[in-house]
Amino acid sequence: MPPLPPAFRRLNHSNLAAQFSEQVALAAAPLAAVLLLGAGPAEAGLLQAAQTLPFLLLSLPAGVLADRSSRRRLMAGAEALRAASLLALLALLLAGWLTLPVLALLGAIGATGTVAYSVAAPALLPSLVARDQLARANRGLELARSSAYAAGPALGGALVGWTGAAAAYALAALLSLGAVRGLAGL
Numbered sequence: 001m002p003p004l005p006p007a008f009r010r011l012n013h014s015n016l017a018a019q020f021s022e023q024v025a026l027a028a029a030p031l032a033a034v035l036l037l038g039a040g041p042a043e044a045g046l047l048q049a050a051q052t053l054p055f056l057l058l059s060l061p062a063g064v065l066a067d068r069s070s071r072r073r074l075m076a077g078a079e080a081l082r083a084a085s086l087l088a089l090l091a092l093l094l095a096g097w098l099t100l101p102v103l104a105l106l107g108a109i110g111a112t113g114t115v116a117y118s119v120a121a122p123a124l125l126p127s128l129v130a131r132d133q134l135a136r137a138n139r140g141l142e143l144a145r146s147s148a149y150a151a152g153p154a155l156g157g158a159l160v161g162w163t164g165a166a167a168a169y170a171l172a173a174l175l176s177l178g179a180v181r182g183l184a185g186l
Contacts, residue, residue, distance in 0.1 A: 001136075007128045007186055008137050014182030015121055016144040018079055021175035022114050023152020024159070025086060026051065028168035029107050031160040032093070037100050050104035054111040059119060066120040071127075075120045076183045082113030083176035090169040117179075128186070 004012075033039035033047050066074055085106045092098040092106075121141060129137045159168040 002133075004129055004133055004137055004140070008125070008133075008140070010182050010185050011121065011124060011128060012137075012140045012144055014075075014079075014179040015141055016148065017175045017182060018082075018114075018117055018179035019145050019148030020152045020155070021082065021086070021172045021179065022110075023148045024156035024168055024175070025107075025110060025172040027153040027156030028160050028165050028172070029103060031157060032098075032165035032169075033100060033103060035160070036093075036165060037098065037103065039100055043100055047100065047104050047107065051107040051111045054108055054115050058112060058115045062116045063119045063123075065116070066123050071120040071124040072183055072186045075117045075124070076180050078113040078116035078120070079176055079180045079183070080113075082110040082117070083173055083180060085110040085113070086169055086173035086176055090166060090173055093166050093169060124186075 029047060029051060030039075030044050033044055037043075039047065089098065089103065089106045089110075092102060122138065125134060125137050125141070156168045156172070159171060
């Protein structure tokens with residue numbers, strides 16, 4: 001069985017970084033809301049809704065966009081949007097200016113990037129690998145996603161608990177920037 005092409009490996013590394021970024025940030029958000037901003041159950045629920053709503057509202061339009069535009073550019077732009085939202089969140093957190101509404105807004109913006117990236121990545125595969133390699137390539141993308149879903153929240157929660165939310169958001173931002181960089185060679 002021939003190895004998957006280097007372009008796929010770049011995509012897979014980008015996908016792994018993007019998925020971990022998402023999961024670390026998603027774990028950090030409610031912890032930061034409760035521990036730093038004094039959010040109660042209702043506010044934490046609204047925060048979660050703000051970070052989930054883009055998936056409900058934008059998945060289909062993002063899929064149409066992925067079919068009609070450059071998937072690589074869409075993914076890079078989407079991940080850059082998430083990185084920018086994470087960097088803004090980090091800056092506001094470090095400055096002591098973060099509020100719950102801003103956390104929710106930046107979480108929704110980051111989730112918008114996640115939606116576009118997530119629908120475009122599998123659609124990009126057929127242009128990177130041979131038809132007989134698609135199943136193996138899809139397994140690779142799914143393994144990265146599953147690994148991030150399993151370990152990312154634990155990592156995000158541990159970082160918030162050990163060093164504070166800033167470390168979790170810094171790691172998430174670096175991972176997002178790494179994901180953008182990984183797409184550059186495609």
